[in-house]
Amino acid sequence: MIVIVVIGLIHLPFPFDGDQAFFRLGALEMQQGKLLYRDFWDVKQPGIFYFYFLAGSFFGFNEIGIHLFELIYMVVFSLILLITLKSYFRHQIIASLVPLLTVGVYYIVSGAWHLTQVEALVSFPLFICLWLTYQSCKYQGNSRFFLLSLSGFIGGIVLIFKLLFLLILLPFWVTVLIHSVIKRQKVQKLFVEICLSTFIGILYPLLFVASYFAWFNSLPILYQTFFLYPPQIVANSQFDKIQFFSGMKWFLNNFSPLLLVGTVAVDVSLRKSKNILTLLLVVWCIGNLGVILLQRSALWEYHYLLFFVPVGILAAKGLDVLWQPLKELTSPLITILLIFLFFLPLSYNFVKKSVVLVNNNFALTEDTRLKYQTVFRKIYPSLRSEADFISQPGSIPGEIYVAGDPSIYYFSNRTQATSLRGWALEYFLPEQWSKLLEQLDSSKPPYIFIDYVQLPTIKKDFPTMLEFIGQRYRVLRQNDNGIWYILL
Structure with missing residues (x-):
């Protein structure tokens, strides 16, 4: 956890890219009394603007204020990962690495363009939704209804960030439904416990947002923004092959070590133990890929940040599987060396950012901060x-x-x-x-x-x-x- 905080602190003075400056502008105008979509329009759902609004209100509408709020958000997320995933691993030393392989990796691979984007921030509620869905498999009756209602509620919060993420959420609940059918539970009972509960849960945050805009007579523009404009934008666009391959290249360059180790986890965890949590994490990855491909002309690098949590957890599970064979090597030095070499690309990014920060006197003054920011955004x-x-x-x-x-x-x-x-x-x-x-x-x-x-x-x-x-x-x-x- 200390390492997570240190990695996050290195990114506090990071510059805004165009997207971040735009979100910050919208949040600032909201603070000044303007209404989103009516007085400040964007095609995105309001979640990202709410996040920047809270960040700016607490810590200031500047780079450090926004990034500090994100760091606190990610530290809380790291603690949740530690607490909820303890029983998923055989070796507690590996369980303790989960925040590093998820949140830590997110910070290390991210540049100015990637930080505080929707796809990164939404991973927290997406994981909570997945974990509650997984826990519901252990119960029946009222307990399952409550857990899935809560899962639906968190899913509704996810949709406030982007409605398209429903394509990630639905497979979570469908997986539980299929799992319950295989266990030969009554279909009528399953409908109440799974379908109805998630539907009720998901409605609450969506109705709250709709009621807020209805209060200001802005439902027509909300409807246009969410349901009419996006299909027209997609219809007028073409699949951008260059951007797709560029994004895939960035993703593979940064996540290939985790993907390789995670493959071991998928093979062993599904083939031998048929672990439902591993299955849900794989389903999450498949849903992510579908969401990315559906965005056709906007296949940006930061979209692949949807993967940093499921891939990081599966990588930790892979290390958990490999830990015993690694311990049996003749020398612990060989084990450490192998792990270091495997994660060398990530280590290089971390060292580079740290050296730049030190060379610019930790960006403590306005002049040194601008020099530091210029390294990561030359314009x-x-x-x-x-x-x-x-x-x-x-x-x-x-x-x-x-x-x-x-x-x-x-x-x-x-x-x-x-x-x-x-x-x-x-x-x-x-x-x-x-x-x-x-x-x-x-x-x-x-x-x-x-x-x-x-x-x-x-x-x-x-x-x-x-x-x-x-x-x-x-x-x-x-x-x-x-x-x-x-x-x-």
Whole structure:
């Protein structure tokens, strides 16, 4: 647990990537009284914004504040793993390694782009849901009904992060149903104990969220965001082979040692003992792969973080199986050397991050922190300079619009003038472009920034926006990053 804390502390000053800066922006606007989806829109479910809202409210809406809250969250998760999985392992020394092989590995393999993403954060409630489902196999009647209702409730929390994760949750409960049918339990009784209980449980958090938005008369936009826009976005996109292979490469480079050891666990645990928990972990992995593939045009590296918990637990189980043969080697030094060599790629990442932190005096001051952050995100100083440009004495105050990296909002300490985002414009639908233009016309932000990365998308999908800006704004500054416009 001390090692987990140390690894996490190394990541506290890590920079925001575009996604993290965007989540932080949404959470900050929520704190300032704006309503998600009505006043600040994104296609994602609200869970990630709630997480950043809590993190920022407790520790500050900056890199250290968000990452500190995540570290506390992950430390609690590590303790839960230790407590719940004790009986899953024969050797307690291996059981104690589970947090390192899950949470520890998550931190070690993650860069600025991967930290505090939905797929990483949701692993905690996903595991709780799986463990409660597993425990329900040991009981019948009211006890099983209660455990599965609680499992459904936690599953509802998972869906608040992303509705697509239902494809991971359903196989958990179907596995228990099939397991109970094999044990020749009554089908009618199974329906009440498993199907009805999980359905009731899952409804509570979803109804709570729906009631909240209904209170503000925002159910229509919630319905559009969750159920109408995603199918249209998927229909307008194509399977990105390059991104798929890039993500798979990242995953295999970082998780191959765990996958190899985990294969031993799957073989022995299922073939010899038919362990239901091992089966559920395998089902989790299969569900993860299905969820990733269904996202077609957005097969990003961080999506594979869905695997870090089940693969890490199975790897620990594999070590548990191999521990006795390893102990019987002629020298304990050989055992230690073999394990070290096996996990060498992970050790390299950890050492590299540690050395960078030490070389920058532990990033304790603003200057050393920026140098440290620049190592892990080279564009950071450039984005900061863009924000400094509109933060000079005499600059016009007010909300701005950035068609590009939301980190500019963070560095300039400004918020977004429109409800529609300027991040990931390639996923906009035609009607959203027209609505964005209306919002720019009504809000009249004093500054607009067009990133060169987003410029081709705007030219292709909605050149009218550039005509509008040309009529209402003049070029204030142009450099290698993009173009600043100021209101006439």
